[in-house]
């Protein structure tokens with residue numbers, strides 16, 4: 001394992017930030033590349049709100065990916081916060097991947113991001129994702145649309161879901177990484193504390209199971225996570241935070257059925273992640289209008305000052 005001070009000749013390493021509108025497939029891409037479920041996937045927008053680093057270690061290079069919250073025009077204070085985090089991330093990285101969906105045409109959201117990119121000196125790749133959803137003939141038109149708007153260092157069409165062209169993209173990224181040491185041990189895929197991943201797994205289940213009924217204003221706080229040596233299991237106590245009583249009802253479900261199902265599915269994923277048996281206790285709390293309460297954001301796991 002390298003200690004971060006010695007650089008083997010020819011070894012490359014660097015930080016890569018992934019930006020793009022919600023739902024374009026950033027988490028899917030990261031999961032494919034890292035091959036482990038570390039960034040949550042959902043068909044609801046804005047499910048990724050914290051920095052998630054995925055580390056890919058090859059023989060001669062280490063890629064450190066940063067999955068940023070979706071850049072968008074801020075509507076409330078949480079939006080402002082997310083924008084700031086996303087923009088600050090761009091400054092300190094070696095390469096920015098701007099991901100768009102081939103399915104959706106160039107829109108206001110993309111225009112807004114391109115505007116933000118004008119002031120960034122970091123090289124930017126345009127990643128056109130979801131090419132499995134379009135006819136190859138349509139691709140050239142999309143490329144033209146973007147090419148005239150920003151001098152991208154490269155334009156790479158991929159399907160994060162099916163894996164098309166992802167290896168080629170990794171090769172292209174490697175060319176842009178500077179020579180540098182292996183910052184992380186080879187077997188480390190994320191530097192996030194397990195607590196955060198556990199909370200994301202619970203949030204993912206709650207979002208998936210309640211579909212459109214509960215908006216993305218849902219947070220999970222891990223109140224306790226302890227190993228019980230006697231029982232050889234990990235005890236997790238977590239609260240699901242919603243904004244309204246009606247949402248609390250939906251999450252709990254008929255005779256607690258929904259909460260039970262969320263717990264069951266989350267527990268299975270957490271057991272897989274930790275490689276041990278898990279006892280998961282879940283409950284639901286209503287915290288009105290939490291999105292606008294900046295002071296509480298940190299309690300919910302937001303860590304602005306790291307950027």
Ligand SMILES: Nc1nc2c(ncn2[C@@H]2O[C@H](COP(=O)(O)OP(=O)(O)OP(=O)(O)O)[C@@H](O)[C@H]2O)c(=O)[nH]1
Nearest residue numbers: 023024025026027028042046047048130159160161
């Ligand atoms: N057909 C197709 N679907 C994709 C592809 N990549 C992602 N998706 C789907 O698009 C949806 C959104 O993907 P995510 O990876 O959660 O998107 P994201 O950009 O991380 O979204 P946020 O976390 O909200 O910013 C999911 O339903 C994915 O399965 C792709 O290459 N092809």
